[in-house]
Amino acid sequence: MLLGFLVLGAGSGLAIWLQLTLGTGTAMTLIAVHAYTGLLGLPVLAVKAVAGAVSWRRRATRPRTPPSGRLDHLMTAALVAVVLALYGSGVTMYGNWGVLPGGTLKLVHLWAAVAGVPILTYHLWRFLSRARATVGYAIRSAEPVVATGRRHLLLAGGLALVGWGAVRVGAGSVAELDRQGPNDFPVTLTSGGADQPDPATWRMRIDGEVQRPLVLSLADLRAGAVERHRYSLDCVLGWSATRTWGGVPLRDLLRTAGASSDLISVVVRSTTGYRVALLREQVEDPRTMVAWEVDGVDLTPEHGYPARMMAPGVIGELCLKWVDSVTVVAA
Numbered sequence: 358m359l360l361g362f363l364v365l366g367a368g369s370g371l372a373i374w375l376q377l378t379l380g381t382g383t384a385m386t387l388i389a390v391h392a393y394t395g396l397l398g399l400p401v402l403a404v405k406a407v408a409g410a411v412s413w414r415r416r417a418t419r420p421r422t423p424p425s426g427r428l429d430h431l432m433t434a435a436l437v438a439v440v441l442a443l444y445g446s447g448v449t450m451y452g453n454w455g456v457l458p459g460g461t462l463k464l465v466h467l468w469a470a471v472a473g474v475p476i477l478t479y480h481l482w483r484f485l486s487r488a489r490a491t492v493g494y495a496i497r498s499a500e501p502v503v504a505t506g507r508r509h510l511l512l513a514g515g516l517a518l519v520g521w522g523a524v525r526v527g528a529g530s531v532a533e534l535d536r537q538g539p540n541d542f543p544v545t546l547t548s549g550g551a552d553q554p555d556p557a558t559w560r561m562r563i564d565g566e567v568q569r570p571l572v573l574s575l576a577d578l579r580a581g582a583v584e585r586h587r588y589s590l591d592c593v594l595g596w597s598a599t600r601t602w603g604g605v606p607l608r609d610l611l612r613t614a615g616a617s618s619d620l621i622s623v624v625v626r627s628t629t630g631y632r633v634a635l636l637r638e639q640v641e642d643p644r645t646m647v648a649w650e651v652d653g654v655d656l657t658p659e660h661g662y663p664a665r666m667m668a669p670g671v672i673g674e675l676c677l678k679w680v681d682s683v684t685v686v687a688a
Contacts, residue, residue, distance in 0.1 A: 362398035539652030542598035565685035568615030603650030
């Protein structure tokens with residue numbers, strides 16, 4: 358069972374990483390599968406930890422530990438460290454507890470997964486050949502106690518997860534009802550960090566494969582009518598905020614700049630230096646906009662004022678704050 362959770366978690370995690378790396382956009386359904394696979398695996402992992410501790414204690418009482426046994430101890434300790442880092446970072450991101458910046462937690466999560474592959478492979482290779490003997494020993498010597506204990510532990514773990522999920526849903530509903538205003542949603546940062554550009558001197562460039570490069574001030578952006586669209590901002594750290602975002606459609610700005618008809622993507626850069634890419638279908642969506650407004654009021658500086666990129670159906674990381682430039686990439 359644990360192996361199934363690990364395979365599904367690793368597979369969904371790899372798919373998310375590939376989508377982020379290739380810039381193809383990430384489905385929130387896939388992120389949910391990854392998150393809940395990890396959460397549902399916690400009780401099974403707890404059972405495995407108890408069984409492993411019992412086995413470790415039994416081996417530790419032997420008169421002499423052969424070199425292979427010492428290596429087993431070392432690799433098991435490494436596996437425990439990796440699992441703690443993996444689950445610690447994952448649960449912290451899901452809970453949005455703000456212990457570390459989101460970018461740091463994602464790096465810890467990613468490298469813990471990478472480090473865990475060879476360690477887990479060794480662990481399976483070393484112990485799988487003895488699985489039949491181990492199971493037979495457990496059945497002969499401790500089935501009534503161990504089986505009952507495992508059932509109770511799995512039941513307790515399952516109930517705890519259901520309870521936590523209910524608390525999360527309830528807390529989200531209460532927070533939505535009790536929010537203090539349009540800007541009352543979590544503040545998260547990429548590895549680029551934070552910035553608060555002066556709206557009076559801030560400028561946004563549109564360049565790359567365009568006929569007429571533009572340099573726009575906030576007044577230039579706000580000169581026309583504000584277009585508004587309502588959709589959710591979905592963060593990979595586990596929260597979502599549905600708001601009405603106001604600004605100017607990105608495709609209108611690109612049309613003004615004379616963007617190449619062979620456009621395949623745009624690279625959006627923040628004043629922090631952080632960059633993301635939006636694909637052609639995202640750029641051409643009329644709901645994708647350079648936004649400065651949320652539910653009829655200006656964004657606060659921590660949420661990206663004077664301008665942030667907003668697009669529906671993408672992860673929050675692509676909704677870049679403090680937009681500095683938009684560079685058109687064409688075939």
